[in-house]
Amino acid sequence: MRITVLGGCGAWPVPGQACSGFLVEKDGFRLVVDLGYATMPRLPDVDVDAVIVTHGHPDHCADLNPLLRARVLRERPAPQLPVFAPHEALDAVLALDRPGILDNGLMLCEFTPGDRFEAGPFRVETALLPHWVPNAGLRLTANGQVLAYTGDSGPSPDVARLARDADVFLAEASHLDDVPDEARGFLSSATIAGAEATQAAAGHLVLTHLLATTSPAAAVDAARSRFRGEVTAARSGLVLRL
Structure with a gap:
Protein backbone atom coordinates (compact mmCIF):
# COMPACT_ATOMS: atom_id res chain seq x y z
CA MET A 1 0.00 0.00 0.00
CA ARG A 2 1.25 3.45 -0.93
CA ILE A 3 -0.22 6.60 0.62
CA THR A 4 0.44 10.04 -0.86
CA VAL A 5 -0.62 13.06 1.17
CA LEU A 6 -2.34 15.56 -1.12
CA GLY A 7 -2.89 17.95 1.77
CA GLY A 8 -3.04 18.13 5.54
CA CYS A 9 -4.32 21.62 6.38
CA GLY A 10 -7.46 22.20 8.41
CA ALA A 11 -10.21 24.67 7.46
CA TRP A 12 -8.27 26.40 4.66
CA PRO A 13 -4.98 25.77 2.81
CA VAL A 14 -1.91 27.73 3.81
CA PRO A 15 0.34 28.91 0.92
CA GLY A 16 1.91 25.99 -0.92
CA GLN A 17 -0.22 23.38 0.82
CA ALA A 18 -3.73 21.90 0.58
CA CYS A 19 -6.53 20.74 2.81
CA SER A 20 -7.35 17.13 3.68
CA GLY A 21 -6.78 14.62 0.90
CA PHE A 22 -4.95 11.33 0.45
CA LEU A 23 -4.21 9.10 -2.54
CA VAL A 24 -4.11 5.44 -1.49
CA GLU A 25 -2.78 2.94 -4.03
CA LYS A 26 -2.76 -0.85 -3.97
CA ASP A 27 -2.24 -3.30 -6.84
CA GLY A 28 -2.75 -0.55 -9.42
CA PHE A 29 -6.03 0.66 -7.86
CA ARG A 30 -6.07 4.39 -7.02
CA LEU A 31 -8.40 5.44 -4.24
CA VAL A 32 -8.72 9.07 -3.14
CA VAL A 33 -9.80 9.67 0.45
CA ASP A 34 -11.17 13.20 0.88
CA LEU A 35 -10.70 16.03 -1.62
CA GLY A 36 -10.42 19.30 0.28
CA TYR A 37 -9.40 22.70 -1.11
CA ALA A 38 -6.36 22.60 -3.47
CA THR A 39 -6.00 18.80 -3.47
CA MET A 40 -7.14 18.06 -7.02
CA PRO A 41 -4.13 19.75 -8.73
CA ARG A 42 -1.86 17.55 -6.61
CA LEU A 43 -3.22 14.32 -8.06
CA PRO A 44 -0.78 12.77 -10.55
CA ASP A 45 -3.72 12.53 -12.97
CA VAL A 46 -7.52 12.56 -12.84
CA ASP A 47 -7.99 8.93 -13.86
CA VAL A 48 -8.48 7.63 -10.33
CA ASP A 49 -10.64 4.58 -9.63
CA ALA A 50 -12.76 5.66 -6.65
CA LEU A 64 -14.51 16.82 -6.00
CA ASN A 65 -16.10 19.43 -8.28
CA PRO A 66 -12.99 20.19 -10.39
CA LEU A 67 -12.06 16.50 -10.43
CA LEU A 68 -15.42 15.57 -11.92
CA ARG A 69 -15.27 18.53 -14.34
CA ALA A 70 -11.83 17.42 -15.56
CA ARG A 71 -13.17 13.91 -16.21
CA VAL A 72 -16.49 14.90 -17.82
CA LEU A 73 -15.63 17.97 -19.89
CA ARG A 74 -12.58 16.63 -21.70
CA GLU A 75 -12.73 15.42 -25.32
CA ARG A 76 -13.10 11.77 -24.27
CA PRO A 77 -15.05 11.68 -21.01
CA ALA A 78 -13.92 9.23 -18.35
CA PRO A 79 -16.20 6.45 -17.06
CA GLN A 80 -18.42 7.14 -14.08
CA LEU A 81 -16.39 7.56 -10.92
CA PRO A 82 -17.63 5.67 -7.83
CA VAL A 83 -17.82 8.20 -4.98
CA PHE A 84 -18.65 6.92 -1.50
CA ALA A 85 -19.97 9.46 1.01
CA PRO A 86 -22.43 9.76 3.90
CA HIS A 87 -26.02 10.53 2.94
CA GLU A 88 -26.43 14.13 1.66
CA ALA A 89 -22.79 14.98 2.44
CA LEU A 90 -22.09 16.00 -1.15
CA ASP A 91 -25.30 17.88 -1.90
CA ALA A 92 -23.66 21.31 -1.67
CA VAL A 93 -20.58 20.55 -3.76
CA LEU A 94 -22.60 18.74 -6.44
CA ALA A 95 -24.96 21.73 -6.64
CA LEU A 96 -22.13 24.01 -7.81
CA ASP A 97 -22.80 23.07 -11.44
CA ARG A 98 -26.00 23.28 -13.47
CA PRO A 99 -28.19 20.20 -13.00
CA GLY A 100 -27.10 17.14 -14.92
CA ILE A 101 -23.71 18.31 -16.15
CA LEU A 102 -21.77 15.89 -13.95
CA ASP A 103 -24.26 13.01 -13.91
CA ASN A 104 -22.46 10.92 -16.52
CA GLY A 105 -19.22 11.16 -14.58
CA LEU A 106 -20.46 10.24 -11.14
CA MET A 107 -21.67 7.03 -9.51
CA LEU A 108 -22.73 8.25 -6.07
CA CYS A 109 -22.65 5.48 -3.45
CA GLU A 110 -24.09 6.88 -0.24
CA PHE A 111 -23.52 5.02 3.01
CA THR A 112 -24.37 5.35 6.67
CA PRO A 113 -21.36 5.64 9.01
CA GLY A 114 -21.08 2.20 10.56
CA ASP A 115 -21.49 0.44 7.18
CA ARG A 116 -18.86 -1.76 5.55
CA PHE A 117 -18.17 -1.97 1.83
CA GLU A 118 -15.43 -2.71 -0.69
CA ALA A 119 -13.58 -0.34 -2.99
CA GLY A 120 -11.26 -2.21 -5.33
CA PRO A 121 -8.82 -4.24 -3.20
CA LEU A 129 -17.27 9.77 14.91
CA PRO A 130 -18.31 13.02 16.67
CA HIS A 131 -18.27 16.17 14.56
CA TRP A 132 -20.67 19.01 13.71
CA VAL A 133 -21.97 17.02 10.75
CA PRO A 134 -22.10 13.23 10.23
CA ASN A 135 -18.47 12.14 9.87
CA ALA A 136 -17.26 8.68 8.92
CA GLY A 137 -14.01 7.44 10.40
CA LEU A 138 -12.41 4.90 8.08
CA ARG A 139 -10.45 1.68 8.40
CA LEU A 140 -9.03 0.43 5.09
CA THR A 141 -7.60 -3.09 4.93
CA ALA A 142 -5.85 -4.76 2.00
CA ASN A 143 -3.70 -7.90 2.20
CA GLY A 144 -3.30 -7.49 5.94
CA GLN A 145 -2.19 -3.86 5.71
CA VAL A 146 -4.32 -1.34 7.60
CA LEU A 147 -4.82 2.40 7.21
CA ALA A 148 -7.09 4.19 9.71
CA TYR A 149 -8.35 7.75 9.32
CA THR A 150 -10.52 9.83 11.62
CA GLY A 151 -11.78 12.45 9.17
CA ASP A 152 -12.59 15.23 11.67
CA SER A 153 -13.50 13.94 15.10
CA GLY A 154 -13.73 14.85 18.71
CA PRO A 155 -12.46 12.34 21.29
CA SER A 156 -14.28 9.01 21.17
CA PRO A 157 -13.51 5.42 22.24
CA ASP A 158 -14.48 4.42 18.69
CA VAL A 159 -11.33 6.13 17.36
CA ALA A 160 -8.99 3.67 19.10
CA ARG A 161 -11.20 0.77 18.04
CA LEU A 162 -11.10 1.88 14.40
CA ALA A 163 -7.32 2.34 14.53
CA ARG A 164 -6.52 -0.89 16.41
CA ASP A 165 -3.10 -2.20 15.24
CA ALA A 166 -3.21 0.07 12.17
CA ASP A 167 0.04 0.33 10.24
CA VAL A 168 -0.72 4.00 9.57
CA PHE A 169 -3.12 6.09 11.64
CA LEU A 170 -4.14 9.41 10.05
CA ALA A 171 -5.49 11.44 12.95
CA GLU A 172 -7.09 14.88 12.94
CA ALA A 173 -5.07 17.22 15.17
CA SER A 174 -6.47 20.68 14.57
CA HIS A 175 -5.05 22.00 17.83
CA LEU A 176 -1.87 21.47 19.76
CA ASP A 177 -3.14 20.51 23.21
CA ASP A 178 -6.31 22.11 24.55
CA VAL A 179 -9.30 22.30 22.22
CA PRO A 180 -11.31 25.55 22.57
CA ASP A 181 -14.62 25.21 24.37
CA GLU A 182 -16.71 25.83 21.25
CA ALA A 183 -14.97 22.98 19.41
CA ARG A 184 -14.48 20.56 22.30
CA GLY A 185 -16.19 17.31 21.45
CA PHE A 186 -16.06 18.02 17.71
CA LEU A 187 -12.33 18.43 16.98
CA SER A 188 -9.14 16.95 18.36
CA SER A 189 -5.55 17.89 19.23
CA ALA A 190 -2.08 16.44 18.77
CA THR A 191 -1.98 15.40 22.40
CA ILE A 192 -5.31 13.59 22.12
CA ALA A 193 -4.20 11.92 18.87
CA GLY A 194 -1.06 10.66 20.60
CA ALA A 195 -3.10 9.15 23.41
CA GLU A 196 -5.50 7.52 20.96
CA ALA A 197 -2.60 6.06 18.96
CA THR A 198 -1.24 4.52 22.14
CA GLN A 199 -4.64 3.05 23.03
CA ALA A 200 -4.89 1.62 19.52
CA ALA A 201 -1.33 0.24 19.48
CA ALA A 202 -0.96 1.89 16.08
CA GLY A 203 2.28 1.84 14.15
CA HIS A 204 2.88 5.21 12.47
CA LEU A 205 0.84 8.23 13.62
CA VAL A 206 0.34 10.92 10.98
CA LEU A 207 -1.16 14.17 12.25
CA THR A 208 -3.46 15.89 9.79
CA HIS A 209 -5.97 18.76 9.59
CA LEU A 210 -3.56 21.08 11.43
CA LEU A 211 -4.91 24.60 11.58
CA ALA A 212 -2.75 27.47 10.31
CA THR A 213 -2.00 28.46 13.91
CA THR A 214 -0.80 24.95 14.86
CA SER A 215 2.93 24.43 14.37
CA PRO A 216 3.64 21.04 12.75
CA ALA A 217 6.86 20.61 14.74
CA ALA A 218 5.13 21.47 18.01
CA ALA A 219 2.26 19.13 17.12
CA VAL A 220 4.67 16.25 16.58
CA ASP A 221 6.31 16.96 19.95
CA ALA A 222 2.92 17.09 21.66
CA ALA A 223 1.86 13.76 20.17
CA ARG A 224 5.18 12.18 21.18
CA SER A 225 4.44 13.10 24.78
CA ARG A 226 1.66 10.48 24.66
CA PHE A 227 2.86 8.06 21.96
CA ARG A 228 6.22 6.32 21.62
CA GLY A 229 5.85 5.22 18.01
CA GLU A 230 6.72 7.15 14.85
CA VAL A 231 4.95 10.50 14.48
CA THR A 232 4.80 12.66 11.35
CA ALA A 233 2.88 15.81 10.42
CA ALA A 234 1.01 15.47 7.12
CA ARG A 235 2.14 17.77 4.34
CA SER A 236 1.51 17.85 0.62
CA GLY A 237 3.77 15.41 -1.21
CA LEU A 238 4.56 13.17 1.75
CA VAL A 239 4.63 9.51 0.62
CA LEU A 240 4.19 6.58 3.01
CA ARG A 241 4.86 3.00 1.87
CA LEU A 242 3.62 -0.01 3.78
Missing part, protein backbone atom coordinates in the same frame (compact mmCIF):
# COMPACT_ATOMS: atom_id res chain seq x y z
CA VAL A 51 -13.23 8.38 -4.03
CA ILE A 52 -14.31 8.20 -0.39
CA VAL A 53 -15.40 11.38 1.39
CA THR A 54 -15.62 11.33 5.18
CA HIS A 55 -18.03 14.26 5.56
CA GLY A 56 -19.50 17.27 3.81
CA HIS A 57 -17.33 20.16 4.99
CA PRO A 58 -15.63 21.83 2.01
CA ASP A 59 -12.09 21.39 3.34
CA HIS A 60 -12.75 17.67 2.79
CA CYS A 61 -14.77 17.60 -0.43
CA ALA A 62 -14.67 20.90 -2.37
CA ASP A 63 -12.21 19.64 -4.99
CA PHE A 122 -9.76 -2.33 -0.04
CA ARG A 123 -12.16 -3.59 2.58
CA VAL A 124 -13.62 -0.45 4.15
CA GLU A 125 -15.02 -0.29 7.68
CA THR A 126 -16.65 2.96 8.77
CA ALA A 127 -17.71 4.39 12.11
CA LEU A 128 -19.70 7.46 13.11
Whole structure:
Protein backbone atom coordinates (compact mmCIF):
# COMPACT_ATOMS: atom_id res chain seq x y z
CA MET A 1 0.00 0.00 0.00
CA ARG A 2 1.25 3.45 -0.93
CA ILE A 3 -0.22 6.60 0.62
CA THR A 4 0.44 10.04 -0.86
CA VAL A 5 -0.62 13.06 1.17
CA LEU A 6 -2.34 15.56 -1.12
CA GLY A 7 -2.89 17.95 1.77
CA GLY A 8 -3.04 18.13 5.54
CA CYS A 9 -4.32 21.62 6.38
CA GLY A 10 -7.46 22.20 8.41
CA ALA A 11 -10.21 24.67 7.46
CA TRP A 12 -8.27 26.40 4.66
CA PRO A 13 -4.98 25.77 2.81
CA VAL A 14 -1.91 27.73 3.81
CA PRO A 15 0.34 28.91 0.92
CA GLY A 16 1.91 25.99 -0.92
CA GLN A 17 -0.22 23.38 0.82
CA ALA A 18 -3.73 21.90 0.58
CA CYS A 19 -6.53 20.74 2.81
CA SER A 20 -7.35 17.13 3.68
CA GLY A 21 -6.78 14.62 0.90
CA PHE A 22 -4.95 11.33 0.45
CA LEU A 23 -4.21 9.10 -2.54
CA VAL A 24 -4.11 5.44 -1.49
CA GLU A 25 -2.78 2.94 -4.03
CA LYS A 26 -2.76 -0.85 -3.97
CA ASP A 27 -2.24 -3.30 -6.84
CA GLY A 28 -2.75 -0.55 -9.42
CA PHE A 29 -6.03 0.66 -7.86
CA ARG A 30 -6.07 4.39 -7.02
CA LEU A 31 -8.40 5.44 -4.24
CA VAL A 32 -8.72 9.07 -3.14
CA VAL A 33 -9.80 9.67 0.45
CA ASP A 34 -11.17 13.20 0.88
CA LEU A 35 -10.70 16.03 -1.62
CA GLY A 36 -10.42 19.30 0.28
CA TYR A 37 -9.40 22.70 -1.11
CA ALA A 38 -6.36 22.60 -3.47
CA THR A 39 -6.00 18.80 -3.47
CA MET A 40 -7.14 18.06 -7.02
CA PRO A 41 -4.13 19.75 -8.73
CA ARG A 42 -1.86 17.55 -6.61
CA LEU A 43 -3.22 14.32 -8.06
CA PRO A 44 -0.78 12.77 -10.55
CA ASP A 45 -3.72 12.53 -12.97
CA VAL A 46 -7.52 12.56 -12.84
CA ASP A 47 -7.99 8.93 -13.86
CA VAL A 48 -8.48 7.63 -10.33
CA ASP A 49 -10.64 4.58 -9.63
CA ALA A 50 -12.76 5.66 -6.65
CA VAL A 51 -13.23 8.38 -4.03
CA ILE A 52 -14.31 8.20 -0.39
CA VAL A 53 -15.40 11.38 1.39
CA THR A 54 -15.62 11.33 5.18
CA HIS A 55 -18.03 14.26 5.56
CA GLY A 56 -19.50 17.27 3.81
CA HIS A 57 -17.33 20.16 4.99
CA PRO A 58 -15.63 21.83 2.01
CA ASP A 59 -12.09 21.39 3.34
CA HIS A 60 -12.75 17.67 2.79
CA CYS A 61 -14.77 17.60 -0.43
CA ALA A 62 -14.67 20.90 -2.37
CA ASP A 63 -12.21 19.64 -4.99
CA LEU A 64 -14.51 16.82 -6.00
CA ASN A 65 -16.10 19.43 -8.28
CA PRO A 66 -12.99 20.19 -10.39
CA LEU A 67 -12.06 16.50 -10.43
CA LEU A 68 -15.42 15.57 -11.92
CA ARG A 69 -15.27 18.53 -14.34
CA ALA A 70 -11.83 17.42 -15.56
CA ARG A 71 -13.17 13.91 -16.21
CA VAL A 72 -16.49 14.90 -17.82
CA LEU A 73 -15.63 17.97 -19.89
CA ARG A 74 -12.58 16.63 -21.70
CA GLU A 75 -12.73 15.42 -25.32
CA ARG A 76 -13.10 11.77 -24.27
CA PRO A 77 -15.05 11.68 -21.01
CA ALA A 78 -13.92 9.23 -18.35
CA PRO A 79 -16.20 6.45 -17.06
CA GLN A 80 -18.42 7.14 -14.08
CA LEU A 81 -16.39 7.56 -10.92
CA PRO A 82 -17.63 5.67 -7.83
CA VAL A 83 -17.82 8.20 -4.98
CA PHE A 84 -18.65 6.92 -1.50
CA ALA A 85 -19.97 9.46 1.01
CA PRO A 86 -22.43 9.76 3.90
CA HIS A 87 -26.02 10.53 2.94
CA GLU A 88 -26.43 14.13 1.66
CA ALA A 89 -22.79 14.98 2.44
CA LEU A 90 -22.09 16.00 -1.15
CA ASP A 91 -25.30 17.88 -1.90
CA ALA A 92 -23.66 21.31 -1.67
CA VAL A 93 -20.58 20.55 -3.76
CA LEU A 94 -22.60 18.74 -6.44
CA ALA A 95 -24.96 21.73 -6.64
CA LEU A 96 -22.13 24.01 -7.81
CA ASP A 97 -22.80 23.07 -11.44
CA ARG A 98 -26.00 23.28 -13.47
CA PRO A 99 -28.19 20.20 -13.00
CA GLY A 100 -27.10 17.14 -14.92
CA ILE A 101 -23.71 18.31 -16.15
CA LEU A 102 -21.77 15.89 -13.95
CA ASP A 103 -24.26 13.01 -13.91
CA ASN A 104 -22.46 10.92 -16.52
CA GLY A 105 -19.22 11.16 -14.58
CA LEU A 106 -20.46 10.24 -11.14
CA MET A 107 -21.67 7.03 -9.51
CA LEU A 108 -22.73 8.25 -6.07
CA CYS A 109 -22.65 5.48 -3.45
CA GLU A 110 -24.09 6.88 -0.24
CA PHE A 111 -23.52 5.02 3.01
CA THR A 112 -24.37 5.35 6.67
CA PRO A 113 -21.36 5.64 9.01
CA GLY A 114 -21.08 2.20 10.56
CA ASP A 115 -21.49 0.44 7.18
CA ARG A 116 -18.86 -1.76 5.55
CA PHE A 117 -18.17 -1.97 1.83
CA GLU A 118 -15.43 -2.71 -0.69
CA ALA A 119 -13.58 -0.34 -2.99
CA GLY A 120 -11.26 -2.21 -5.33
CA PRO A 121 -8.82 -4.24 -3.20
CA PHE A 122 -9.76 -2.33 -0.04
CA ARG A 123 -12.16 -3.59 2.58
CA VAL A 124 -13.62 -0.45 4.15
CA GLU A 125 -15.02 -0.29 7.68
CA THR A 126 -16.65 2.96 8.77
CA ALA A 127 -17.71 4.39 12.11
CA LEU A 128 -19.70 7.46 13.11
CA LEU A 129 -17.27 9.77 14.91
CA PRO A 130 -18.31 13.02 16.67
CA HIS A 131 -18.27 16.17 14.56
CA TRP A 132 -20.67 19.01 13.71
CA VAL A 133 -21.97 17.02 10.75
CA PRO A 134 -22.10 13.23 10.23
CA ASN A 135 -18.47 12.14 9.87
CA ALA A 136 -17.26 8.68 8.92
CA GLY A 137 -14.01 7.44 10.40
CA LEU A 138 -12.41 4.90 8.08
CA ARG A 139 -10.45 1.68 8.40
CA LEU A 140 -9.03 0.43 5.09
CA THR A 141 -7.60 -3.09 4.93
CA ALA A 142 -5.85 -4.76 2.00
CA ASN A 143 -3.70 -7.90 2.20
CA GLY A 144 -3.30 -7.49 5.94
CA GLN A 145 -2.19 -3.86 5.71
CA VAL A 146 -4.32 -1.34 7.60
CA LEU A 147 -4.82 2.40 7.21
CA ALA A 148 -7.09 4.19 9.71
CA TYR A 149 -8.35 7.75 9.32
CA THR A 150 -10.52 9.83 11.62
CA GLY A 151 -11.78 12.45 9.17
CA ASP A 152 -12.59 15.23 11.67
CA SER A 153 -13.50 13.94 15.10
CA GLY A 154 -13.73 14.85 18.71
CA PRO A 155 -12.46 12.34 21.29
CA SER A 156 -14.28 9.01 21.17
CA PRO A 157 -13.51 5.42 22.24
CA ASP A 158 -14.48 4.42 18.69
CA VAL A 159 -11.33 6.13 17.36
CA ALA A 160 -8.99 3.67 19.10
CA ARG A 161 -11.20 0.77 18.04
CA LEU A 162 -11.10 1.88 14.40
CA ALA A 163 -7.32 2.34 14.53
CA ARG A 164 -6.52 -0.89 16.41
CA ASP A 165 -3.10 -2.20 15.24
CA ALA A 166 -3.21 0.07 12.17
CA ASP A 167 0.04 0.33 10.24
CA VAL A 168 -0.72 4.00 9.57
CA PHE A 169 -3.12 6.09 11.64
CA LEU A 170 -4.14 9.41 10.05
CA ALA A 171 -5.49 11.44 12.95
CA GLU A 172 -7.09 14.88 12.94
CA ALA A 173 -5.07 17.22 15.17
CA SER A 174 -6.47 20.68 14.57
CA HIS A 175 -5.05 22.00 17.83
CA LEU A 176 -1.87 21.47 19.76
CA ASP A 177 -3.14 20.51 23.21
CA ASP A 178 -6.31 22.11 24.55
CA VAL A 179 -9.30 22.30 22.22
CA PRO A 180 -11.31 25.55 22.57
CA ASP A 181 -14.62 25.21 24.37
CA GLU A 182 -16.71 25.83 21.25
CA ALA A 183 -14.97 22.98 19.41
CA ARG A 184 -14.48 20.56 22.30
CA GLY A 185 -16.19 17.31 21.45
CA PHE A 186 -16.06 18.02 17.71
CA LEU A 187 -12.33 18.43 16.98
CA SER A 188 -9.14 16.95 18.36
CA SER A 189 -5.55 17.89 19.23
CA ALA A 190 -2.08 16.44 18.77
CA THR A 191 -1.98 15.40 22.40
CA ILE A 192 -5.31 13.59 22.12
CA ALA A 193 -4.20 11.92 18.87
CA GLY A 194 -1.06 10.66 20.60
CA ALA A 195 -3.10 9.15 23.41
CA GLU A 196 -5.50 7.52 20.96
CA ALA A 197 -2.60 6.06 18.96
CA THR A 198 -1.24 4.52 22.14
CA GLN A 199 -4.64 3.05 23.03
CA ALA A 200 -4.89 1.62 19.52
CA ALA A 201 -1.33 0.24 19.48
CA ALA A 202 -0.96 1.89 16.08
CA GLY A 203 2.28 1.84 14.15
CA HIS A 204 2.88 5.21 12.47
CA LEU A 205 0.84 8.23 13.62
CA VAL A 206 0.34 10.92 10.98
CA LEU A 207 -1.16 14.17 12.25
CA THR A 208 -3.46 15.89 9.79
CA HIS A 209 -5.97 18.76 9.59
CA LEU A 210 -3.56 21.08 11.43
CA LEU A 211 -4.91 24.60 11.58
CA ALA A 212 -2.75 27.47 10.31
CA THR A 213 -2.00 28.46 13.91
CA THR A 214 -0.80 24.95 14.86
CA SER A 215 2.93 24.43 14.37
CA PRO A 216 3.64 21.04 12.75
CA ALA A 217 6.86 20.61 14.74
CA ALA A 218 5.13 21.47 18.01
CA ALA A 219 2.26 19.13 17.12
CA VAL A 220 4.67 16.25 16.58
CA ASP A 221 6.31 16.96 19.95
CA ALA A 222 2.92 17.09 21.66
CA ALA A 223 1.86 13.76 20.17
CA ARG A 224 5.18 12.18 21.18
CA SER A 225 4.44 13.10 24.78
CA ARG A 226 1.66 10.48 24.66
CA PHE A 227 2.86 8.06 21.96
CA ARG A 228 6.22 6.32 21.62
CA GLY A 229 5.85 5.22 18.01
CA GLU A 230 6.72 7.15 14.85
CA VAL A 231 4.95 10.50 14.48
CA THR A 232 4.80 12.66 11.35
CA ALA A 233 2.88 15.81 10.42
CA ALA A 234 1.01 15.47 7.12
CA ARG A 235 2.14 17.77 4.34
CA SER A 236 1.51 17.85 0.62
CA GLY A 237 3.77 15.41 -1.21
CA LEU A 238 4.56 13.17 1.75
CA VAL A 239 4.63 9.51 0.62
CA LEU A 240 4.19 6.58 3.01
CA ARG A 241 4.86 3.00 1.87
CA LEU A 242 3.62 -0.01 3.78
